[in-house]
Amino acid sequence: MTQFDLSRRHLLGMGLGGISAMAFGARGLHAQTTQVALQLSWLHSVQFAGSYIADERGFWADRGLSVRLDAGGPNAPVEPPVVSGTALVGISAADYTAAAVQQGAPFRIIGVAMQNNPFAIASLPANPVNEPKDLEGKRIGMPLANMPVLRTLCTLNGVDIERIEVIPTQYDAAPLVAGEVDCLLCWSTDLPVAMFVRGIESVTMLMADFGYTLHSQTYIATDDSLAGRRADLVALMAGEVQGWEAYRADLDAATDLTLARFPDAGLDRPTQIEQARRQVPLMFSDLTDANGFGWWTDDTVAQNIETLALLGMPVEAALWDRSILEEVHG
Amino acid sequence: MTLLAQPRWPGAVGRSLGSVALVLVLWHLMALSVAGSYMLAGPVAVGQYLAENHVLIGRALWVTVQNAGWGFLAGNLAAIVLALIVALVPQSRMLVSAVALVVFCLPLVATGPVLRVLYGPGPGPQITLAALSVYFTTFIPLLVGLRAAPGNWFDMIRLYGRGTWSAFVHVRIMAAMPYLMAGLQVAAPAAFLGAMVGEFTGAERGLGVLTLRAMRGLDVEATWAIALVAASVSMLAYGAIGLLADRISPARPEILLATGTTPPRGPLALRALRGLTLVLATGAVLVGLWWLAMEVFALSRFFAKRPDDIWRYLVTAANAEAHRATLWAASQATLVQVVPGYLAGLGFGAGLALLLALAPVLAGAVLPLAIALRSVPIVATAPLIVLALGRGPVGTITIVAVMTFFPALVACIHGLRQAPGQALDLMRLYATNPLARLWHAQLPAMLPAFFAAARLSVPAAILAVTVAEWLATGRGLGALMAMTASTSDYNLLWSAILVVACGSALGYGLVGLVERAVLARVAPEQLRR
Numbered sequence: 001m002t003q004f005d006l007s008r009r010h011l012l013g014m015g016l017g018g019i020s021a022m023a024f025g026a027r028g029l030h031a032q033t034t035q036v037a038l039q040l041s042w043l044h045s046v047q048f049a050g051s052y053i054a055d056e057r058g059f060w061a062d063r064g065l066s067v068r069l070d071a072g073g074p075n076a077p078v079e080p081p082v083v084s085g086t087a088l089v090g091i092s093a094a095d096y097t098a099a100a101v102q103q104g105a106p107f108r109i110i111g112v113a114m115q116n117n118p119f120a121i122a123s124l125p126a127n128p129v130n131e132p133k134d135l136e137g138k139r140i141g142m143p144l145a146n147m148p149v150l151r152t153l154c155t156l157n158g159v160d161i162e163r164i165e166v167i168p169t170q171y172d173a174a175p176l177v178a179g180e181v182d183c184l185l186c187w188s189t190d191l192p193v194a195m196f197v198r199g200i201e202s203v204t205m206l207m208a209d210f211g212y213t214l215h216s217q218t219y220i221a222t223d224d225s226l227a228g229r230r231a232d233l234v235a236l237m238a239g240e241v242q243g244w245e246a247y248r249a250d251l252d253a254a255t256d257l258t259l260a261r262f263p264d265a266g267l268d269r270p271t272q273i274e275q276a277r278r279q280v281p282l283m284f285s286d287l288t289d290a291n292g293f294g295w296w297t298d299d300t301v302a303q304n305i306e307t308l309a310l311l312g313m314p315v316e317a318a319l320w321d322r323s324i325l326e327e328v329h330g
Numbered sequence: 331m332t333l334l335a336q337p338r339w340p341g342a343v344g345r346s347l348g349s350v351a352l353v354l355v356l357w358h359l360m361a362l363s364v365a366g367s368y369m370l371a372g373p374v375a376v377g378q379y380l381a382e383n384h385v386l387i388g389r390a391l392w393v394t395v396q397n398a399g400w401g402f403l404a405g406n407l408a409a410i411v412l413a414l415i416v417a418l419v420p421q422s423r424m425l426v427s428a429v430a431l432v433v434f435c436l437p438l439v440a441t442g443p444v445l446r447v448l449y450g451p452g453p454g455p456q457i458t459l460a461a462l463s464v465y466f467t468t469f470i471p472l473l474v475g476l477r478a479a480p481g482n483w484f485d486m487i488r489l490y491g492r493g494t495w496s497a498f499v500h501v502r503i504m505a506a507m508p509y510l511m512a513g514l515q516v517a518a519p520a521a522f523l524g525a526m527v528g529e530f531t532g533a534e535r536g537l538g539v540l541t542l543r544a545m546r547g548l549d550v551e552a553t554w555a556i557a558l559v560a561a562s563v564s565m566l567a568y569g570a571i572g573l574l575a576d577r578i579s580p581a582r583p584e585i586l587l588a589t590g591t592t593p594p595r596g597p598l599a600l601r602a603l604r605g606l607t608l609v610l611a612t613g614a615v616l617v618g619l620w621w622l623a624m625e626v627f628a629l630s631r632f633f634a635k636r637p638d639d640i641w642r643y644l645v646t647a648a649n650a651e652a653h654r655a656t657l658w659a660a661s662q663a664t665l666v667q668v669v670p671g672y673l674a675g676l677g678f679g680a681g682l683a684l685l686l687a688l689a690p691v692l693a694g695a696v697l698p699l700a701i702a703l704r705s706v707p708i709v710a711t712a713p714l715i716v717l718a719l720g721r722g723p724v725g726t727i728t729i730v731a732v733m734t735f736f737p738a739l740v741a742c743i744h745g746l747r748q749a750p751g752q753a754l755d756l757m758r759l760y761a762t763n764p765l766a767r768l769w770h771a772q773l774p775a776m777l778p779a780f781f782a783a784a785r786l787s788v789p790a791a792i793l794a795v796t797v798a799e800w801l802a803t804g805r806g807l808g809a810l811m812a813m814t815a816s817t818s819d820y821n822l823l824w825s826a827i828l829v830v831a832c833g834s835a836l837g838y839g840l841v842g843l844v845e846r847a848v849l850a851r852v853a854p855e856q857l858r859r
Contacts, residue, residue: 043539043542043543044534068451070450070451070532071451071532071533071534072532073529073530073531073532073533073539073542074530074542074815075438075439075442075443075530075531075532075815076442076443076446076530076531076532077442077443077633077814077815077818079632079633079818080443080444080446080447080630080632080633081443081446081447083630083632083633084447084629084630086446086447086450095816096816096818099816099817099818099819100632100818102818103632103817103818103819103820103821104631104632105632105818143812144804144809144812144813145812145813145815145816145817146816166804167721168721168801168802168803168804168809169713170545170709170712170713170801171546172545172546172548172713173368173546173548174367174368174369174545174548174550174713175713177366177367177368177548178364178366178367178368178369178717179367180716180717190546191546191548194546194547194548194549195548197547197548198368198548200548262534263386264386264389264390264393264534264535264539265534265535265539265540265543266386266390266539266540266543266544266552267543268547271547
């Protein structure tokens with residue numbers, strides 16, 4: 001958090017809302033702000049730039065909300081803080097959420113930031129994977145936690161998984177560049193971007209184009225919060241929607257804000273702007289153009305349920321709760 | 331460095347500079363040999379990166395150093411308190427050791443979310459994880475040190491008509507100092523590493539955060555620049571503690587005289603029964619503490635499983651048998667790796683210490699490398715090891731050895747210095763060859779420290795194998811535990827932790843039995859408590 005941000009919150013906390021209202025437009029004058037936290041799914045980066053915009057431009061403050069953005073990390077799963085109430089909302093993914101629900105977590109998906117799943121197969125042009133069938137006979141590098149993802153892709157496309165050699169690697173593009181593996185299972189917005197920025201051309205096959213329909217970067221909240229803290233949830237999601245619309249309108253500004261806000265995170269502009277560009281088609285579609293950011297339809301949920309069943313996670317459509325978004329967009 | 335060669339100006343400086351140059355050349359050659367693989371950057375590229383990014387790295391370093399420092403303090407203080415409790419109330423030894431062991435066995439996948447929920451954002455988890463990664467390697471040597479006092483010192487105290495308290499203050503604490511110093515030296519790089527890895531639990535800044543970013547961004551110069559910085563800081567801390575140790579420790583260790591009398595003991599069956607009762611009681615207390623800790627902090631049962639959750643999962647649930655089968659298969663896969671990994675780590679550490687005793691000139695080159703290996707996160711070094719040695723047994727055992735050899739090395743170096751000065755003088759007088767000197771004087775003196783290393787390497791090796799499984803092989807308990815991040819299967823995670831803890835306790839106990847048998851022959855005075 002920046003110093004600026006802290007002092008603003010402090011002022012609001014002391015009831016000097018007028019100053020804040022002058023600075024951020026007097027749309028909502030709230031004497032009190034509610035403090036909540038949003039648990040992000042990874043380290044700070046442009047991946048969450050919409051939230052930074054919402055914070056910096058006062059989209060939450062206008063609604064009487066002060067949102068702490070908690071960074072994630074490899075050993076910082078999103079689900080525990082949301083279950084514990086440390087965070088009001090977490091950024092998860094449909095499969096992670098379904099697994100947690102299977103384990104007894106009382107979660108609902110209240111918004112979908114990534115309509116299209118970002119999982120992709122990245123390969124080098126000399127030995128490309130353009131379609132799932134190309135995977136046969138190749139060595140794929142990936143963290144083993146993603147095995148169900150690969151298995152589902154194979155099932156959906158009639159690929160014999162036995163003919164793929166899985167090499168357990170860290171989430172890192174180096175094994176591909178070093179020739180240890182022929183392709184990687186990764187997000188289209190990170191490892192391929194890293195290679196791109198380093199001048200290494202790569203081929204990216206988006207799994208969503210081959211039937212792997214699964215919402216990602218989903219907003220989750222507990223049943224308790226949905227019952228008792230609706231106003232906060234609506235305010236938080238409204239800020240998110242507004243923030244991400246602003247993000248889409250000006251990727252450069254979103255990137256610059258991210259870089260300025262986290263000078264200690266080791267972010268560089270070329271990587272961040274490229275990532276910002278590549279996640280746009282995942283987050284915005286005809287569906288969101290028609291209905292607003294974060295939206296879903298019964299059809300997309302049905303497709304998600306099918307994919308989840310293949311992943312071994314049977315879920316009900318009730319896992320998705322659109323009532324918050326309906327209030328936001330309504 | 332400070333341990334083996336007394337720094338003599340300017341020879342020592344020359345040697346140090348020489349070894350730095352050697353390391354740089356080796357590093358450069360290695361980087362050349364894997365050029366284009368994006369796995370290792372050479373000294374030139376790293377230097378360039380540091381020159382351009384020194385402000386960023388400096389800020390991150392300051393964050394991580396502070397967390398490591400607080401963790402170092404807290405962890406070592408805890409170790410000292412625990413060791414003193416055991417020394418003053420010997421009956422508590424098994425319970426205290428067991429608690430210390432079990433807490434040390436908790437893997438980051440489990441502690442990360444728990445600590446983050448307990449502390450919220452901020453440095454709490456990083457500091458705690460730094461403390462957790464140092465206290466055990468100080469506690470165990472200290473425990474040994476408090477016993478490793480020369481018999482004639484006790485006789486002296488008795489002769490002067492002084493009581494147990496005087497013996498404790500004047501003999502045991504003094505005798506324990508070298509062991510404490512060894513523990514602190516091991517702790518320095520461990521605290522730094524612990525703080526860095528602690529940042530994987532959702533920190534906003536620090537060298538660990540930058541490492542993650544660099545590795546995902548193919549920013550190999552940044553990765554190794556951070557590694558170099560981490561290693562340098564650890565070396566400085568190690569060296570500084572070494573200097574302190576030289577000032578505090580008695581210059582010439584005394585002869586540890588055997589008294590030759592072993593305390594009378596009851597019949598075997600009775601002893602076995604008493605032992606069993608103690609083990610069961612300890613187990614019961616541990617389970618109680620486990621439950622209590624989670625209830626006191628009101629941690630959600632979703633991710634902080636209680637003993638009864640695990641009982642249900644493994645025993646009474648409908649598919650408990652399947653759960654047990656999964657766990658059993660994974661445990662077997664892990665066990666196959668643990669024994670060779672343990673022996674490799676311990677052997678590598680002790681072997682290096684012996685080598686340095688025979689050829690102290692090598693210390694300047696070997697110790698910095700050893701510290702570097704210990705202070706760089708394994709996520710950065712593992713890809714290189716895998717590239718060189720593959721994902722087979724050699725690669726994984728090497729990863730385990732790299733992660734575990736350091737405490738054994740340092741403990742044994744300190745242990746070798748415990749050879750009585752008079753005995754060594756006598757041998758030198760008779761021009762005994764260094765090998766014989768090692769065998770007859772230094773090796774027996776090293777044994778208590780060696781066994782301390784052997785004990786603490788048990789949980790360290792098991793944890794290291796689970797990490798190697800996660801990073802390289804994708805089999806065994808490590809792979810199961812890593813899966814929790816995406817499956818939220820915390821029942822399976824805590825069951826795996828239970829297996830790891832029980833396995834560690836068992837191995838620890840076995841090493842203890844071997845230790846008793848060996849010490850009874852070569853150093854019976856140390857069995858007297």
